[in-house]
Amino acid sequence: MKYYIIAGEASGDLHGANLMRGLLAHDPSCDIRFWGGGKMAVVGGTLVRDYRDNAVMGLIEVIGRLGSILRNLRFCKEDILAWKPDAVILIDYPGFNLKIARFAHEHGFKVFYYIPPKVWARGEGRIRLLKKYVDRTFIIFPFEMPWFKSRGLDVIYNGNPLVDNIASTPSVHLTREEFLRSHSLTDDGREIIAMLAGSRKMEVGYLLPRLVKTAAILKAKTGGRFRFLLAAAPSIDRSYYAKYLDGNSDIEIIYGDTYGVLSHSAAAAISSGTASLEAAIIGTPQVVCYGMNPITYAIARTIVRLDTISLANMILGRHIFRELLQGDCTPEHIADELLRMTGDSEYRSRMLSDYKDMMALLGEKDPAMRTAADIERIIQEK
Secondary structure (H helix, E strand, O other), X not given: OEEEEEEOOHHHHXXXXXXXXXXXXXXXXXXXXXXXXXXXXXXXXXXXXEHHHOOOOOHHHHHHOHHHHHHHXXXXXXXXXXXXXXXXXXXXXXXXXXXXXXXXXXXXXXXXXXXXXXXXXXXXXXXXXXXXXXXXEEEOOOOHHHXXXXXXXXXXXXXXXXXXXXXXXXXXXXXXXXXXXXXXXXXXOXXXXXEEOOOOHXXXXXXXXXXXXXXXHHHHHHOOOEEXXXXXXXXXXXXXXHOOOOOOOOEEEEEOOHHHHHHOOOEEEEOOOXXXXXXXHHOOOEEEEEOOOHHHHXXXXXXXXXXXXXXXXXXXXXXXXXXXXXXXOOHHHHHHHHHHHHHOHHHHHHHHHHHHXXXXXXXXXXXXXXXXXXXXXXXXXX
């Protein structure tokens, strides 16, 4: 079998790597050509484009990169035609991937969508595109099953791959002292606060200056009770973080071990996205902090139909933790919430109890392996 996989973001790279392992486990001789990142590259196959060269979000930002996006679309279509895969597998990244879905379908290729667009939030019209151009859609959130089926789309839910991915990460099983030593840090006894500023530069540029001020506020209020560890995104160079972390900042950077940072932290301030769900699975109390270009945000408010932006809150169907969005995303509010999570035992216990309820809904182990088996079976059936 020949598989052409397209993942356009850090989370897609993670899920793509798990899916590739499943495909290779079922068919060790299969050939994989992909758009993705370092995690997928470690598994094998041929990397066509690195997502870090193309990551962009927000209407205003997309307009600025339109020429590059169109060139990538053209190249991708030509590459698929030249390589002639048995299946095209699309992972999230809907602005790009839905265009490829139509192209691939119209040229006779099998098309699978693993982690479809979040049409339950906005863009419900995209369901028509999934029905028309995709052979089978695989979802990773339990609340999506009834939503999609009620709208006539046959989807498969095999569980959420993050649970296995986290459990198989060595650093989450280390002691606190072992974890710190693995990053050449000494254990000074302070409580650790995790800071995750996002996986894109525009997210980091918005949130990191606020987190720097948050750290200063907490230091002033608690007299050095906390230690701040920034889990850096692999897609962003250290020099970019340095623009916001001046010499007086108490924030230490750790690359390549987000799960370890979360596992050994008393609480976390996190940009919305996959990282928020990862923190919930690990069991780290958190506050979600998010903002964007004011024009983009104003437009988004008119088209997004959600009461919450965090996946963990959506899965459980109620607010487990607070979300500080746009104007509410201030250093003072972030600091207050971190103090509450580390100082109010009842508030903290309720959040951890809700995490357990959420975990019960996420499904069985080895979802990527079962998804790979389903893809192979469907190809052979047709």
